[in-house]
Amino acid sequence: MGTTERSLFLGAATLLVCHAAPALAATAPGRRLFPVLDRILSSSAVALTFDDGPGAPTEAFVRLLEQSGAIATFFLVGERVERAPSLALEIVRCGHEVGVHGYRHRNHLRLLPWQIVDDLRRARAVIEDVTGQPTRFFRPPYGVFTLTTWWEARRQGWRPVLWNRWGRDWEPHATPASIAQRIGEPEAGDILLLHDSDAYSAPGSWRKTLAALPLILEQLEAKQLTARSLSELLLDPGFRGRECVASPHAGQRRSLPAVPEAGRQPASTRQREVDSCACW
């Protein structure tokens, strides 16, 4: 290899390493270099987060959270918000928070820098336009950061967020019990990752997550913990908190979407029909 070729090779290798270096944020040493939020200081709550929505199942998740008084942060995919704007709106109407999970659900290691920038800016525009809420948090698809992802997220003023407990609910062989078991026994300040859509995971996986959610909430209750949004836990004064907006469905009674047979439900969520909150 000549000097020119070697220089080109080394240059390309350096660029590649720089491009992919923030992917190390998923590891403990990498987090020191590229800090991400994976736990929060709290004495009484965990941050409950859902990725990959909105989709048809999202409504069932919001209804279930409504019954338990839990509040979550939903990391939305821009193109899915465009397809189901009413579902994205219902999330915030019921007091939940929305974060950015990209416009398309692509691994950023496979995108060029300008494609990443375009993706994130499009995601912000559509999510904020539809929900009317500012976006403060960002979680990249698959939890993978590149240098461009990292820089652009900071430029947008977003706090990069990963998690410290997950249900691995996207896996084809996951069950409600395995999801709850993977989440384990959360402690105050933990950030839990679940998915309210099967758009990028095993078909029908959301049903198992939905069935696991009461088990997880029951576990939190047993430990006297509540599920809150990231902003609530960070005491962000800009977050409006739980504030329902009246909708045409307010005051009506609605049947809950069917929950799969598998998975036990606590008494508090066994009721199949409830009074609708003002959000619906």
Ligand SMILES: [Zn+2]
């Ligand atoms: Zn995702």
